Amino acid sequence: MFPVVKHLKPTATDATRLVQRAQAAVQEGLLRDGYELISQALTLFSSxxxxxxxxxxVCLRLLGRLSYILGEYADALSHQEKVVMSSERLHGIDHPQTIQDYTHLGLYCFAGGQLSISLKLLYRARYLTLLVSGEDHPQVALLDSMLGLVLHGLMEHELSLKFLQNALNLTSKYRGATSVRLAHSHHLLATVYETKGEFRSALQHEREAYSIYKSQVGENHDSTKESSEYLKSLTQQAVVLQKAINHFYSDTPGACVPPPKFSSPSLLTIIQQLNLTCGIILIPISAKDVADLRKGRKRQDKVQVEELENSVAKAEQRHRTTKLNHAATIEHCFSCLTSENDR
Known part of the structure; x- marks a missing residue:
């Protein structure tokens, strides 16, 4: 346990403006530019x-997130470790932000290949969540989904199914029976059942996922199409397995039936599912698109500078006009006083 450090919260105006510029750059797709601006803001804030x-x-958290999106998992892990240590001391061990930082640290560890450490961090995040809110909470559903995926990657299928089933129950309770998140939970269970060779259960869950996707986003959506293709693949594997079982128990001689191939989860596939669970959607952008975005941003900055210069010039012109009018008024008053004195 760490005590909460109570102190004043000074800030740096220039660094805050850099963070705002970085957020605008990231929203336009210029991740590298945003990363550099946040790094400058971090230096100013630290000083x-x-x-x-x-x-x-906050700056370290943003740097870790950008590094993760850019595929630089070692840098993301380094930044997020500092975030967790700072968050424990600033907010306390049982603060929701600290728990979320532990969750992202577990995600970055898994992406960096540290599977066992990732599992321990997610267990700790779940333990802290249970201390704060109990088992009946939507955050537990998120953590159980992540734990199920990590255990799936470690080939701990039975324990993975327990966590994923609990996540499915909580998601159904809090999101509703037609939620897209519930469809994703069904899909995760189907993938684990497929790895175990239990194609009947896998087909049952994937049919539920396909039904939800079809009703919520339509047949032409990518998620619906992927679910349909996965259903076809599961059906084919189930047919091959049934043929192999029938041939094994039959006494009639015949051609040898090839055994079914059970798929093993790949690290990349699990990372993609973890990203979807955490709400991280990576959109690929080509180098040409980035160059076009930078050109557009430069043109926009140039227009803003020109508008600022024009506004400054107009303000200076108004100031000069006001001074001239003021001088003319003073001169008129002085001439009036002089004429009265002459009289």
Whole structure:
């Protein structure tokens, strides 16, 4: 347990503006530019406010997230470790932000190939969530889905099914029977059952997922199409398995039936499912698109600079006009006073 450090919260205006510019750049797809701006803001915040500060923690969190999106898992892990240590001391061990930071640290560890450490971190995040809110909470559904996927990658199928089934029950309770998240939970269970060779259960869950996708997003959506293709693949594997079982128990001689091939989960597939579970959707952008975005941003900055210069010039012109009018008024008053004195 760590005590919460209570202190004043000074900030740096220039660094805050850099963070705002970085957020605008990231929204336009310029991730590298946003990363550099946040790095500059982190340096300013650290110099002005000190290392143990909320703004420093926010910058490190953003740097870790951008590094993860860019595929630089080692940098993401390094930044997120600092975030967790700072968040424990700033917010406390049982704060929701600290739990979320532990969750993202577990995600980055899994992407970096540290599967066992990722599992321990997610277990800790789940333990802290149970301390704060109990088992009947939507956050537990998220963590159980992630734990089920990590255990699936470690080939712990029975334990994986327990966590995924609990996540399915909680998602159905809080999201409803027609939620897209519930469809994703059904799909995760289907993949684990497929690896175990239990194609009947896998088909049952994937049919539920396909039905939800079809009713919510339509037949032409990518998720619906992927679910349909996966259903066909499961059906074919189930037919091959049944033929092999029938041939094994039959006494009639015949051609040898090839045994079914059980798929094993790949690290990349599980990372993609973890991203979907956490709400991270990666959209590929080509180098040409990035160059076009930068050109558009430069043109936009140039237009903004020109507008600012024009507004400054107009303000200076109004100021000069006001000074001239003021000088003319003073001169007129002085001439009036002089004429009265002459009289």
């Amino acid at each position: 002005v406010c000190g290392v143990l500060h909320e703004d420093v923690c």
